Amino acid sequence: MNESVFDLPVVKRLSEHVTERLAGELPVIVVDHARVRAAVALQGAHLIAWQPAGQEPVLWLSEATEFAAGTAIRGGVPVCWPWFGPAGKPSHGFARTSAFELVEHSQDGRGVELSMRLTSSETTMAIWPHEFELLLGFKLGGEECEVTLEARGEFESTGALHSYFNVGDIDGVSVSGIGAPYLDKVEETDGHQDGPLTFPGRIDRVYTAPEAVSLIEEPALRRVIEVRHHGHSDVVTWNPGPELSKSMADLTDAGYRGFCCVETARISKPMVSAAGHPARLGTTIRVNASE
């Protein structure tokens, strides 16, 4: 998509600050508020933009991504559920390519809240035999952005809020607050982190003893992105590096330079949903100026 989502024509006005628009084939809920701009595609309940007033975009969205029904969007915050990675088919679960419905929206002086829902259907039962209700809540403020996944039903699941953060240049980026032990998915070995993580090439790691808050130091844009994790067991860090970037159709060749993924995840310890006890996983994002 060449056009910014905020310039797309309004299909339906839902309130003073909330409209529905069409990006390619996909309906997108757009928030335009004095404190914040944001956008969430109904496919996948996929947050594709969060930008506090006066800031550069905090989330990265690929220039080469398609907005096509059934195709995962590259960038923003994909919801990986009810499994992470290649544990089943499709990879990262079916939530990110399923059509959610908007169930609530509200606004106040600080921003806008949205809630989206996906429920089990014949299609989902055929690939994952569990009845479920999946709710994605978004608190889109000028100070903070909170994304919460709530899985209702009786089952175990894995997943991630797979955030792509916008960085001026991957070369200067470092990430702390991810703990020491990790599983290296590129080398297929166990590793031990010593000091902050940098991105000299392709990085794909599951950190299994992360802290509650990860910090992305971003010298090019002179800011620190704070990622608070809730209900997580793991934090995944990913950047494809130059070679893989060239082979991916939904990334430009230099696309990898513009983002790093720091993902709030439940992989090593699956989430348990029981009657009256939904499983929850959440991410809260803030941006601070570097000192």
Ligand SMILES: O=P(O)(O)OC[C@H]1O[C@H](O)[C@H](O)[C@@H](O)[C@@H]1O
């Ligand atoms: O290409 P996707 O299915 O969107 O996955 C993108 C990436 O997601 C996670 O970060 C995984 O750890 C990676 O192994 C994977 O390559």
